[in-house]
Amino acid sequence: MQYTHNFNPTISDEDIFSEIVREKEDIGYYNLPFQDTAPLKEYAKSVKQSNIVVIGIGGSTLGTYAIYKYLKHSRKLDKKLIFLETTDPIDIQSKIQSIDLQDTLFIVISKSGTTVETVSIFKYINSLVVCDKTNTVIVTENDSKLNRYAQINGMQVFEIPKNVGGRFSVFSAVGLLPLAIVGIDIDELLKGAKKLHDAFFIKKDDVQERLLKKARFLVEYKNSFNINVVFSYSSRLEGFNKWYIQLWGESLGKIDINNTRQGLTPIGIIGPIDQHSFLQLIIEGRRDKTVTVIKVENFDNDLKIPAITLEGLEELDYLNDLEFSSLIKSQADATIEAIQNLNDIPCDVITIDGVCESAIASLMYEYELLTSLCGKFMYINTYDQPGVESGKIILKKKLQS
Template sequence: MNKTLVLASGFTFDYENLLGDGKVTTGDVAALAGRIAAAHRAVEHMRATGEVRGHLSKDGEPEKVLFSQLPYIEEGHLNSPVSIRKLQEFGQSLRNRVDAVVSFGIGGSFLGNKVLFDVHSGDFWNYKSREARDGYPKLFFSGQNIDARRTTELIDLLIKEAGVKARHEQGKPYRVTLIVISKSGSTLDTMSTFMVAYDKLKKQPGLEVEVVAVTDPATGEKATLLKKLATEQGWPTFRVPDGVGGRFSIFSEVGLVTAACIGMDIEAFLAGARAMDEVCRTGDIWQNPAMLNAVLKYVAAETYGRDIEVFMPYGDYLKSVAEWYVQLLAESLGKRTDREENVVFYGRTPIVAVGTTDMHAQTQQHQDGKKDKVVQFVKVQDWENDPVIPNVFPSAAKLAEISSLHLSQALDAAREANAEALIHDGRFNATFVLPSVTAYHLGELLYMLALSVAYEGELANVDAFDQPGVEAYKRILGPKLKARKK
């Protein structure tokens, strides 16, 4: 049996080290045939209607689940031709006019946006000249933690850059756009850091501040605190849509606003997600990568005790994908009760790792620790830039041995060695292969993972779209904040 699923785009799910003798078996999968078919019907029903059995909002009201609509740019959809054009026009309005953007958000409003920034822009975007950035502004993140030192240092940096521009460009103002992302407008982490930055920067001579709010679009009596502020202050707004949890919001205006700020191809990103969604409409598990991934990981956890998933991309700029996946898996599937209110304490624990970095840190635990893990690798097939290792020191035999290899060849050899060592000791692993690091293939990967948790929620009979455990600490936090003001 061929244990690789290759899509027309070249995206590949290699599950050789996850299915077979001593691993999840075809018999295990066959035994779940009825539940797998039911899960597929439930996901198809979600796609068609937005309805998920038993799903309620945090307020206890029926709530549709609409993330599967997002890849389709159509009139009446959350992403429409008008909304995409508005995003693109916003991005163009920043070019050669705004010096820096600061994005304030937490949870999916940070993690998804950071993925898009890292994959498109990389670590050194803010060090590049405006010309090298094609006129797009520098971009910084804040609000993902209530950190006094980092918040202060970011403000100081922007003020310093404003001073440098004033000296070198005949007093021209330094323009900063603050993008504040909060559905309610009362998110502590986001709003506290935003208000500190807004206040300090507004008072700084030679520095002009613009604000864009990404929030619930409701108006009138239903308007959120942030929506009311935006209306009062005249700030432009984008939407945090109903029916899309934060961990899925990367495909909505919440994430796409960052893509617009850096000139990322929004339509290609959504096209990749759309292509993956279309492939996953089949009920044939062996041809549906999201369903296959969900089933194999579910069986590995429930039958073989592999309830930790180490998500390990081989590439620095894909680390944030693993960090985004931590939220996706943890919030979607970490549930105390099933749909019938039986206590089940379900969930697989996600861990971030990066190859080859964590081969020198975590792999000792993966290889010799408890057999409670599935290691999920991500491989890039073709790199845009791929230097050859030169034979700089021919007298050093060990170094000469690796000369003439491309860096990607050395990277992939390390991944293969890791995978083989693990499976030789009965340690489950699998590999997603991206043909290249593009907006399209990123859309494929992220959407497949999002759809996978929908399937696994059905298999486990838990609501993959609520997060009651998060609300527990929030109920405690409010009184604690009030007590500190006394």
């Protein structure tokens, strides 16, 4: 992974790093790259169904979708992965109608085991097909009500560790189980995450330096640059953008130890599509945004613009024989140069190696680390979500009244 930036805050980060090392003893996501994947792979081999339906919401689906979206067109996968994650009735029906329910495995994921959206959808599925140990697997905490339901019905259960929050759970069974079942190499995923872990905690190389520097900058200048734009130059990263928005917003929008409201606003956009919309706001709008451009070095695709001349458009023949992958990389470089030439928009660039498991996992683990670092600099609890919980309480009262 290559990296460049145009900001350079210089303050010692030893204390923050020590805090993260201490936190690592209690917060479980840090150590997920070192888990034993054998039980997950063994179960995955036993699955005969062609359709894999994940029933969950938020942290139970977004990370898995991010990886699946990034890799699915570069892998020969013999199973289809579908996500039921909204109570929108049109979305539910349209997805259900597109698959054979008799040839479907349902993976029900809820850390608490009582997520309203998840249980509601699962109830609907139960009205359409018999859900039993042959076609349903549960992913939840070991003492949840959903776990009890699974035990009563003899269903296979995979545990979400209590010290792993939902939005940090993609490298647990939450993400690894469905991905392994459809044929994605979960060992390579963990290898990519472990590479970032070791670079930050053990080697203490440029990865540690740049993440500490970036986190400190984002927090120290949050009143000037409160909006953090991730500009991903690949449509395959659409899922990553959605995952980043949840990770950033739900983790960092908090009240700190001084009872002061904190937060950084995440925005995820896709290049080159948003060069024709949001880039205008970046270039000539208010200077309240940082920009992170994410490039893909190797698309593993040689699709070319054909060498043909269109009458009236001869002046664009310089595009002939150009690979689309080269075009999108040039578009990213042009955007980066346009931003950096202004000298008043904080901009950094992440170039990931290619379309493979280790590349997307490294990127996601890096953003988990960055989120934790920002939380430490802000003096907040990165891992709770009281604002979300208050809405759940209100919803429950409304539905029960």
